[in-house]
Amino acid sequence: MSFLKPRKDDHPxxxxxxxxxxxxxxxxxxxxxxxxxxxxxxxxxxxxAGIPSPAWALENSPFPADDPKAKKGGKLRVGMQVQKMxxxxxxxxVEMSNQSRHVVEYLSMTGPDNITRPMLAESWTxxxxxxxxxxxxxxxxxxxxxxxxxADHVVxxxxxxxxxxxxxSNTGLATFGAMLKxxxxxxxxxxxxxxxxxxxxxxxxxxxxxxxxxxxxxSVPEDCYHYPAAILHPSFKKPxxxxxxxxxxxxxxxxEVGKKxxxxxxxxxxxxxxxxxxxxTVYLDEIQYFNFSSENQLAALASNSVDAIxxxxxxxxxxxxxxxxxIHAARTARTLCLRMQISQKPFDNHKLRQALVxxxxxxxxxxxxxxxxxxxxxxxxxxxxxxxxFPLPTLKRDVAKAxxxxxxxxxxxxxxxxxxxxxxxxPWHQTVCEALRDQVKEAGINLKINVMPxxxxxxxxxxxxxxxxxxxxxxxxxxxxxxxxxxxxxWNETHFASxxxxxxxxDAEATFDVExxxxxxxxxxxLLQDAAVMVxxxxxxxYNASAKNVHGxxxxxxGFHQFNKVWIA
Numbered sequence: 273m274s275f276l277k278p279r280k281d282d283h284p285x286x287x288x289x290x291x292x293x294x295x296x297x298x299x300x301x302x303x304x305x306x307x308x309x310x311x312x313x314x315x316x317x318x319x320x321a322g323i324p325s326p327a328w329a330l331e332n333s334p335f336p337a338d339d340p341k342a343k344k345g346g347k348l349r350v351g352m353q354v355q356k357m358x359x360x361x362x363x364x365x366v367e368m369s370n371q372s373r374h375v376v377e378y379l380s381m382t383g384p385d386n387i388t389r390p391m392l393a394e395s396w397t398x399x400x401x402x403x404x405x406x407x408x409x410x411x412x413x414x415x416x417x418x419x420x421x422x423a424d425h426v427v428x429x430x431x432x433x434x435x436x437x438x439x440x441s442n443t444g445l446a447t448f449g450a451m452l453k454x455x456x457x458x459x460x461x462x463x464x465x466x467x468x469x470x471x472x473x474x475x476x477x478x479x480x481x482x483x484x485x486x487x488x489x490x491s492v493p494e495d496c497y498h499y500p501a502a503i504l505h506p507s508f509k510k511p512x513x514x515x516x517x518x519x520x521x522x523x524x525x526x527x528e529v530g531k532k533x534x535x536x537x538x539x540x541x542x543x544x545x546x547x548x549x550x551x552x553t554v555y556l557d558e559i560q561y562f563n564f565s566s567e568n569q570l571a572a573l574a575s576n577s578v579d580a581i582x583x584x585x586x587x588x589x590x591x592x593x594x595x596x597x598x599i600h601a602a603r604t605a606r607t608l609c610l611r612m613q614i615s616q617k618p619f620d621n622h623k624l625r626q627a628l629v630x631x632x633x634x635x636x637x638x639x640x641x642x643x644x645x646x647x648x649x650x651x652x653x654x655x656x657x658x659x660x661x662f663p664l665p666t667l668k669r670d671v672a673k674a675x676x677x678x679x680x681x682x683x684x685x686x687x688x689x690x691x692x693x694x695x696x697x698x699p700w701h702q703t704v705c706e707a708l709r710d711q712v713k714e715a716g717i718n719l720k721i722n723v724m725p726x727x728x729x730x731x732x733x734x735x736x737x738x739x740x741x742x743x744x745x746x747x748x749x750x751x752x753x754x755x756x757x758x759x760x761x762x763w764n765e766t767h768f769a770s771x772x773x774x775x776x777x778x779d780a781e782a783t784f785d786v787e788x789x790x791x792x793x794x795x796x797x798x799l800l801q802d803a804a805v806m807v808x809x810x811x812x813x814x815y816n817a818s819a820k821n822v823h824g825x826x827x828x829x830x831g832f833h834q835f836n837k838v839w840i841a
Contacts, residue, residue: 276316276319276320276322277290277320278290278307278312278320282311282312283310283311283312283397283398283400284400285306285310285398285402285490285784286306286307286310286311286312286320288784288785289303289306289307289784290303290307290320292785292786292787293321297785297786297787298786298787299659299786300321300322300323301321301323301385301386302659302786303317303320303321304317304318304320304321304323304387305386305387305388305659305747306490306784306786307320307321308387308388308389308493309388309490309491309492309493309494310398310490311395311396311397311398313332314387314389317387326385332390332394333389333551333552334380334381334383334389334390334391334551335551335552335834335836335837336824336836336837337837338552338553338837339823339824339837339839341823342553342555342823342824342837342839343555343839343840343841344553344555344557344839345555345556345557345840346555346556346557346558346839346840347556347557347558347559347560347840348556348558348559348560348579348580348822348835348838348840349560349562349577349578349579349580350559350560350561350562350578350579350580350581350582350833351561351562351564351568351569351572351573351577351578351580351581351582352367352370352561352562352563352564352569352581352582353367353563353564353565353566353582353726354367354371354527354528354529354530354531354532354533354561354562354563355367355368355371355529356368356511356513356529357371357372357511357512357513357516357527358510358511358512358513359508359510359511359512360372360376360500360502360504360512361432361433361438361440361442361500361501361502361504362438362439362440362441362500363499363500364441364730364733364763365730366499366744366830366831366832367582368499369499369500369502369832370561370582370831370832370833371524371527371533371535371561372502372512372516372518372524373499373502373520373832373833373834374520374521374522374535374559374833374834374835374836375516375518375520375522375523375524375535376502376503376504376516376518376519376520377391377392377502377503377518377519377520378391378392378496378497378501378502378503379391379392379393379407379426379493379496379497379501379503380393380396380493380494380496380497381497381834382494382497382747382830383828384602384826384827384828384829386747386829388493388494388497388747390410390493391497392409392410392413392421392426392503392519393407393408393409393410393481393496394408394409394410395407395408396408396492396493398492401488402485402488402489402490402492402782402784403450403484403485403486403487403488403489404482404483404484404485405482405483405485405492406476406480406481406482406483407426407480407481407482407483408479408480409421409422409423409426409479409480409481410479410550411479412548412550413519413550414519414541414547414548414550415505415517415518415519415541416517416518416519416523416538416541416542416547417505417507417517417541417542417543418541418542418543418545419505421503421519422475422478422479423475423476423477423478423479423480423481424475424506425503425505425506426473426475426481426503427473427474427475427481428506429503429504429506430448430451430472430473430483431468431472431473433448433501434448434451434452434467434468434472436455436465436466436467437459439762440500440762441498441500441755441761441762441763442495442498442500442501443466443761443762444754444755444756444758444761444762444763444764445491445495445498445751445754445755446487446489446491446492446495446750446751446754446778446781447483447485447489447491447492447495447496448495449754449758449761450485450486450487450489451468451469451472451473451483451484451485451486452466452467452468452469452472453466453467453468453469453486454466455467463760464759464760466760469484469486471484472484472485487778487781487782488782489781489782490781490782490783490784491747491748491750491751491781494747494748494751495751498751498755499830499832503519504517505517505518513527519550520549521537521538521549521551521554521836522535522536522537522538522554522559523535523536523538530563530727531562531563532560532561532562532563533560533561534558534559534560534561535558535559535560535561536557536558537554537556537557537558551836552836553837554836554837555837555838555839555840556835556838556839556840559835562577562578564577564578564581565726566582566583566584566585566695566696566697566698567585567588567695567698567699569581569582569583569584570584570588570591570592570595570817573595573597573817573818573819574591574595576819579818579819579821579822579840580816580817580818580819580822580825581816581817581818582816582831582833583697583814583815583816583827583831584698584815584816584817585697585698585699585700585815586641586642586700586812586813586815587698587699587700589815592815592817595817596820597817597818597819597820598817598818598819598820598822598825599815599816599817600815600816600817600818600825600826600827601645601813601814601815601827602813602814602827602828602829603645603647603657603813603829604655604657604745604811604812604813604814604829604830605654605655605657605658605745605746605749605752605811605829606697606742606743606744606745606811606812606814606829606831607649607653607655607742607743607808607810607811607812608697608700608701608704608740608741608742608743608808608809608810608812609653609740609741609742609743609756609806609808610691610704610705610708610738610739610740610806610807610808610809611738611739611741611765611766611805611806612625612628612737612738612766612805612806613735613736613737613738613739613765613766613767614766614767614768614803614805615767616737616767617737618687618689619737619738621681621682622803622804623677623678623680623681624677624678624681624683624687625803625804625805626674626677626681626804627674627675627677627678627681627683627715627717628674628689628712628717628804628807629651629667629804629806629807630669630670630673630674630677630715631669631670631671631674631711631712631714631715631717632669632708632711632712632807632809633669633711634648634649634650634651634667634807634808634809634810635648635666636707636711637704637707637708637711637809637810638809638810640703640707641700641703641704641707641810641812642810642812642813645812645813646810646811646812646813647810647811648666648809648810648811649808649809649810649811650664650666650667650797650801650808651667651800651801651804651806651807651808652664652796652797652798652800652801652808653743653749653752653753653756653757653800653806653808654749654752654753654793654796654797655749655811656811657811657829658746658747658748658749659748659749659786659790660748660749660750660780660786660789660790660793661749661790661793662790662791662793662794662797664794664797664798664801667801669711671714671715674712674715674716674717675715675716678715678716678717683716685716686716686717686718687716687717687718688717688718688719688720689717689718689719689720689738690719690720690721690722690738691705691708691719691720691721691722691738691739691740692722692724692729692732692736692738692739692740693705693721693722693723693724693729693739693740694723694724694725694726694727694728694729694730694733694740695723695726695729696726696729696730696742697742701740701742702721702723704740704809704810705719705721705740706721707809708807708809709721733765734763734765739765741765743756744830744831745814745829745830745831746830749793749797750777750780750781750789750793750796753777753796753800754777754781757773757777757800758773758774758777759771759773759774766805766806768800768803768805770799770803772799773796773799773800776792776795776796776799777796779792780792780793780796814827814829814831815827821840821841822838822839822840822841823838823839823840823841824837824838824839825838
């Protein structure tokens with residue numbers, strides 16, 4: 273097998289990773305991911321790894337290759353929940369970002385192959401210590417209002433994300449968290465108020481942006497494709513749906529929450545001049561989202577009400593395979609987190625939480641819901657699909673121990689608890705809760721299930737004492753740990769807070785060698801597992817489907833839509 277060797281001027285981490293891969297201590301696909309992160313083009317990274325470059329790995333483009341058979345025109349009707357769009361920086365679910373993803377764009381883009389490529393940026397270069405990252409923006413990228421995208425616009429976005437009180441999940445990521453420091457002050461809830469470090473991001477010239485981080489971070493390009501990290505025009509005002517100026521190939525012409533969202537291919541800018549999209553040929557005239565809950569999307573496809581759907585659940589696989597449609601699947605880190613908010617009674621009682629998780633059998637729950645595919649969860653949110661996953665000893669159900677812990681918690685006669693569930697990904701959420709209910713009953717825990725509409729659950733997901741929250745896929749385990757469990761971050765729905773955990777996570781985030789990072793993640797995973805803040809029984813495969821005349825429709829592990837090269841026959 274022939275390998276392209278790194279060049280002398282490639283980042284030192286590329287040479288280090290190449291040696292580690294050659295020694296057999298790094299998977300070749302992980303090498304491609306790492307090399308791309310530190311500035312090697314995707315095509316060159318695949319060549320260094322000695323594996324074929326996939327169809328979507330075009331040089332200097334994040335999009336798939338043009339299909340020579342592709343035809344322009346047509347309207348793609350997609351079944352998906354249609355949601356409100358207040359502010360992309362505070363998006364709380366992927367569907368919101370899919371509605372705006374073809375209008376406002378990102379510095380980078382992580383493809384279905386888990387490789388991150390330049391998008392609005394044309395390249396990036398990290399310093400040797402991974403603390404300084406220099407992004408070169410594409411020249412000639414135009415906003416819909418006729419202005420050119422420049423470095424000052426990117427700086428404005430990032431500084432806005434760092435504003436205290438905004439509530440964006442972006443600051444839970446390693447990159448933007450490394451642009452903050454503790455002000456020494458507390459907010460009304462007693463949380464530390466984080467403020468920007470000095471000069472965290474700057475425009476070096478019209479098309480060059482530099483990140484100045486307080487610590488080493490490898491995942492900077494991946495963090496820039498977090499779905500609330502879209503680059504907005506500085507004229508932005510809430511709600512975004514009424515002030516949506518983008519650089520993408522479409523503009524939003526209609527939004528009726530809970531019903532319909534329409535995107536039309538833009539041909540002229542606001543100044544009347546022709547709009548030339550930087551990303552090449554786009555085929556669809558319109559993208560139309562029609563509101564269907566996850567359990568009803570497949571029926572909508574079967575009845576020809578839509579041409580493609582966002583996803584369908586495992587319970588519907590028999591129906592899906594009986595239809596004349598194309599099914600697309602992906603192994604993911606998507607999960608259902610049955611989490612307790614440990615600042616609220618009775619979940620402030622550690623032994624009570626331990627009793628609950630000890631009475632659960634995650635393997636049986638996973639096999640009940642996903643008998644084929646998927647992975648068993650170990651109550652710490654890092655999935656086997658993540659490159660830095662460390663396999664801790666398998667959790668074992670122990671009813672006698674659970675009863676003892678419950679008695680020590682002060683509930684020797686048992687306790688009644690209620691979990692809120694919104695079935696936001698389908699009725700399998702409720703099935704998981706019912707399985708947990710049946711398991712913990714034997715230990716003296718009477719679990720009631722409060723089923724509510726999906727829209728209502730998203731109003732309380734970060735407030736309910738005990739809730740079943742769906743989390744989407746992230747490329748790295750460190751990313752989801754930072755987003756969900758770092759002290760004080762906006763998506764920390766458990767209210768878990770541990771300096772030891774935060775420090776261990778920061779150490780793992782700054783570690784380049786995947787084997788060393790995996791060893792360090794063992795501590796991170798164990799700290800969260802021992803805190804007993806959740807029952808996380810499984811990581812699930814995901815499925816979507818499209819009509820036979822729809823071409824180029826893929827299943828992204830995170831559920832992101834990127835329809836630039838989709839066409840209809």
